[in-house]
Amino acid sequence: MTRIYPSEPAGQFDPPPMTFEDAAGHTVEITEYTGGDFDAFLEMYLAFDPEDRAQGIPPTTDDRIREWLDRILTEDAVNVVASTENRLVGHATLVPDGTDEYELAIFVLGEYQELGIGTKLITALLGAGQDHGIEQVWLSVERWNSAARTLYRKVGFEPSKTESFEFEMSLRL
Numbered sequence: 001m002t003r004i005y006p007s008e009p010a011g012q013f014d015p016p017p018m019t020f021e022d023a024a025g026h027t028v029e030i031t032e033y034t035g036g037d038f039d040a041f042l043e044m045y046l047a048f049d050p051e052d053r054a055q056g057i058p059p060t061t062d063d064r065i066r067e068w069l070d071r072i073l074t075e076d077a078v079n080v081v082a083s084t085e086n087r088l089v090g091h092a093t094l095v096p097d098g099t100d101e102y103e104l105a106i107f108v109l110g111e112y113q114e115l116g117i118g119t120k121l122i123t124a125l126l127g128a129g130q131d132h133g134i135e136q137v138w139l140s141v142e143r144w145n146s147a148a149r150t151l152y153r154k155v156g157f158e159p160s161k162t163e164s165f166e167f168e169m170s171l172r173l
Contacts, residue, residue: 002013003101003136003138003160003161003168004103004160004161004170005136005138005160005170005172006156006158006171006172007117007118008128008172009154009156009172009173010126010155010172010173011100011172012127012130012173013127013129013130013155013157014124014127014130015032015124015127015128015130015131016030016032016090016124016127017029017031017032018030018032018033018068018124019131020116020120022084022112022115022116022117023024023114023115023116024115026084026085026112026115028080028082028083028084028089028117028120029082029083029084029121030080030082030083030090030124031070031080031081031083031126032078032079032080032128033079033080033081033091034062034139037088038073040081040083040087040088041065041073041088041091042062042065042066042067042069042169043087043088044087044088044089044091044107044109045058045065045069045107046061047063047109048107048109048112050110050156051110052107052110052113053123053140054141054142054145055166057105058107061079063161071095072089072093072095072105073093075095077093077094077095077096077102078092078093078094078102078125078129078132078134079092079093079094079125080092080093080115080121080125080128081171082108082112082117082120082121084112089108089109089112089117090106090107090108090109090112090117090118090121091106091107091121092105092106092107092121092122092124092125092136093102093105093125094125094128094129094137096111099106100135101137101138102129102134102136102137102138103138103139103140104122104125104137104138104139105119105139106121106122106125108121110171113147114147119154119155120152123155126155126171126173129173130173132163133144134138134156134173135172135173136170136171136172136173137157137170137171137172137173138160138168138169138170138171139152139157139166139169140168141166141167141169142165142166142167143166143167147171148149149167150151152169152171155168155171156171158170158171159172
């Protein structure tokens with residue numbers, strides 16, 4: 001499938017690590033994941049509210065979460081995490097799709113949504129992507145999810161395919 005990308009790069013993004021205070025006053029640290037505490041991912045995704053799942057991810061059972069994480073926590077993917085109070089509360093990933101394109105996915109636990117963590121997490125991920133030489137990023141989002149679409153536009157994603165149930169957006173780094 002040939003995707004359409006903007007002709008101009010979205011700009012420069014700051015890579016992790018970074019520390020900031022979210023809208024609720026939590027001190028949040030964003031770091032690039034390079035291996036390590038797999039159980040923290042499992043704990044976060046087991047706590048993920050089914051209402052916040054989209055397009056079948058993240059999976060819901062321990063075994064399926066482990067299988068899914070084995071596919072996205074790889075050396076050729078870029079992963080960043082958000083932690084506060086010694087707890088993983090967010091994860092964003094750029095997963096290669098077999099070409100020079102990378103698919104973006106982002107997850108923030110429900111109780112930490114709308115606090116600014118998602119915005120910082122996605123911009124840190126894009127900064128890490130730039131550091132890794134990634135140039136083309138795409139994502140799909142459910143049409144009804146206007147909050148996510150607004151976030152993606154805010155950081156520079158542009159609609160690229162809008163005629164199906166899922167809204168596809170792309171960005172050039």
